[in-house]
Amino acid sequence: MRAFLCHNWGEAQTMKVEETSPPQMTEDGVRIAVKAAGVNFADTLMIKGEYQVRPSFPFSPGLEIAGEVLECAPSVKGVQPGDRVMAMTHYGGYANEAVAPARDVIIIPDSMDYTVAAGFPIAYGTSHIGLTDKLDLQPGETLLVHGAAGGVGLTAVEIAKKIGATVIATAGDKDKLKIAEKYGADHLIDYREEDIRERVKQVTDGRGADAVYDPVGGSAFNESLRCTAQRGRILVVGFASGNIPQIPANILLVKNLSVIGYYWGAHRELDPELVQDSFVELIDWFEDGELTPHVSNTFELADAAEAMEMLKTRKSTGKVVLTMETRH
DSSP, X not given: OEEEEBSSSSOGGGOEEEEOOOOOOOTTEEEXXXXXXXXXXXXXXXXXXXXXXXXXXXXXXXXXXXXXXXEXXXXXXSOOTTOEEEEXXXXXOSBSEEEEEGGGEEEOOTTSOHHHHHTSHHHHHHHHHIIIIISOOOTTOEEEESSTXXXXXXXXXXXHHHHTOEEEEEESSHHHHHHHHHTTOSEEEETTTSOHHHHHHHHTTTSOEEEEEESSOHHHHHHHHHSEEEEEEEEEOOOTTSOOOOOOHHHHHHHTOEEEEOOGGGHHHHOHHHHHHHHHHHHHHHHTTOOOOOEEEEEEGGGHHXXXXXXXXXXXOBEXXXXXXXXX
16 A cells, blocks of 8 residues: 655654555454545654654554445444544655544545545544533634634634624634634734734723633633633643643632643544544534534645645645545
């Protein structure tokens, strides 16, 4: 099979597509012919050895895929060869074939194409559980979403509006903010030109946001501490800015704030039933036309380095997806 392989820790530009052996089957595995793979910020960290998972060399990055089931381990139930699925992997998605744990495989409806499905699990899964379970976001509350035009940020805007919240969206330019507005954001903040704290205070009549969804970190997190309402909640989703903030505990004390650490991937083992229930609801919403996944860019597998660079430099919106079929 063909795979985008990493032989040493480094940048994507040092990697290339190579012929390699298909992955070995596992006792709870589902072998999938990969049609498309989502590109995630975590992939850029993994190939540098900076992610929670550090695979043995050589390996292919890629945490989410979509395709057709080829084979199932004897113990697997609920999915069978020929099924159209999306799935989460620990790595290995940038390839023609991948093996995923059965619990991380979700059958997709005929109305969902493989490109959309490949970019669906992590972004929507992260935001759905993050907003409904971790933040317990309620109708009528105000949610501040950082990186609101990115993969998880945009899904957070979309799901928060479905819940009935008022959404304040931040992004780095006006074109990105237009996308957040299209997905329902009520107030827009261009953080390169506006002061986040002042604008949030302005649109909330001085009260501040009830909750914050932060996949960015850095200065965005620091601003959040100062524009969140009394008894507010801040969900730490990631650090796309590259800067991991340090939290001054005195602000938490004075404002009675809750800062919640959230690594969605761990919930696949910590609470697989929660994850499965989450996807049941998300798929229902998609089939009812209430979710509109946004894939801004697609690349062929051979151009995976370019796709990862686009994501790393924050030039994309929504999701970036690799397709396995070569166009001529």
